[in-house]
Amino acid sequence: MGAPKTLFDKIWESHVVDTQDDGTCLIYIDRHLVHEVTSPQAFEGLRNAGRKVRHPELTLAVPDHNVPTTDRSEGIKEEDSRIQVNTLDQNAKDTGIHYFPMNDLRQGIVHIVGPEEGFTLPGVTMVCGDSHTSTHGAFGTLAFGIGTSEVEHVLATQTLVQKPAKNMLVKVEGDLHPGVTAKDVTLAIIGRIGTAGGTGYVIEYAGSAIRSLSMEGRMTVCNMSIEGGARAGLIAPDEKTFEYIKGRPMAPKGAAFEQAVEYWKTLPSDEGAHYDKIVEIDAADIIPQVTWGTSPEDVVPVNGKVPAPSDAKDPGKQKAIARSLEYMGLTAGTNIEDIRIDRVFIGSCTNGRIEDLRAAAVIAKGRKVADHVSAMVVPGSGLVKEQAEAEGLHEIFLEAGFEWREPGCSMCLAMNPDRLEPGERCASTSNRNFEGRQGRGGRTHLLSPAMAVAAAVTGHLTDVRKLG
């Protein structure tokens, strides 16, 4: 028996193809996801160099960032968006990678599609030209975002040049209060470690509160790892994981599945494994969270107040708070629940899965979106949309005054026509509240799907637990 290893160590070590003298490694990539925004230059680079895609069968592509969420029968109206999606269509066709085009039922946000198809598996390495690739860590998958040059490198070689990350353990123990969701957990973690707290690390999430989460909830937590600076998040695979994967189209079947499960059971971190940093959080301390500023670390409990620059010690942080207050149009000391909103966005790779829509529908049922608020629900994929409609969730949303849209990234980053106008304030289930993220001058408050509905129906940020 060697030294005890973490989940990360085990996956990393089993994927090293070559190690250089300075510790730089060549690691094998088992699964590659591709979308239309960060791939055209990579395919062009391959063509210019006369190189081929080494393993088209290990690559799955889907357009998601640019696609309209309204009627798609007329295609994409914006020329540049249309060219980008058409370019992916053509590249997929030319190279033979798996592809779900815009009008395929399976189309959706790449990080929702991967798990749905069983493309995401425990113990594998997975990359995508997208920072929210960390989502797949929920399966015990070492998954992280890469740049376009690296996309090209993976297409050409099925490997990546990397140095190992450090290990961080974030342990959330105890029972979550009713009304507190995975989104609140991840926002609370980022509030604790800061937006750069995970830089250089892979975060392993553990503890009874994490184990108690569904696969959807675990994906929400891992999704936001990058907002805490960590390229990847990981959760040890368990029976819930195996159950989720079983029977999915691209997952192993029959004896191969049983063989895989035996291997997957060896992946969890060994007793006594070393972590370079450990953060412990008591689940009982977490109540619904909301961001007030322009960094995901600008987070407070919903019963809190907007902070003042003087609340920070560091001069750089003081300046950042002052800038955020001005951008957000907020005054220090304001109660979070007194902040009036104009728009609500429910969706994204963070919170666009079926469980998120169910949680939102529970609060929306029998209520009405406030008169001054415009609210939309954007399912994360065509399959999520289909499932939600089978359960009648769309009727609850429509009845309450929400728009019910086609799947895609939508107003998480506003590359399609869904965007905020300058000065508009949005309660959003997405992952980033950066300046201009949801549209130039737009103001984003990040929160859970249930909290987003609470804001929609009251017209201001509201503790969902008060709605009963």
Added chain:
Amino acid sequence: MDKFTTLTGVAAPLPMINVDTDMIIPKQFLKTIKRSGLGKNLFDEMRYDDKGNEIPDFVLNKPAYRNAKIIVSGDNFGCGSSREHAPWSLLDFGIRCIIAPSFADIFYNNCFKNGILPIRLPQEDVDKLMDDAERGENATITIDLEKQEIHGPDGGCIKFDVEPFRKHCLLNGLDDIGLTLQKGDAINDFEAKRAASQPWLSL
């Protein structure tokens, strides 16, 4: 990729923390299928008003910094998305080096793939260089990658760290893919072992 050996130029001060990739290049400019031409939209929403006019107060619009080759900034530079459009836009503007106390991982990595040198320095060294940068054209800075030294306008010298392999690639303008393809046998061996030990991974 262009080689990076030495660089002498004006450094633009951007004294804020958490400069994110949405600030560096907003999403409306990610709809291109090319790598080139993004420099005019670098820091677009900080640099232009909503009518497209330059905002005179923004550092890169000031006469002294219009040809800046270096940016000096705060903690966690480049946080946010994986968009390589961020280094592409910096490079297209003419920025070859960024100096900050810390960088986000993906952005840091993307810089090296494009011949841009990101340098991590202790806060006090960054503060000193920020002061130099505030002096505009009167204070050019020289970066010597081979020696791993930054020479300020007043004769000071600051040493910096860079990983040996990344340095080697930058100094020689090397393409990663070409280097990796030389390890084709090792990749083939790995794939053969993987197919035997984890057959369920094949698709």
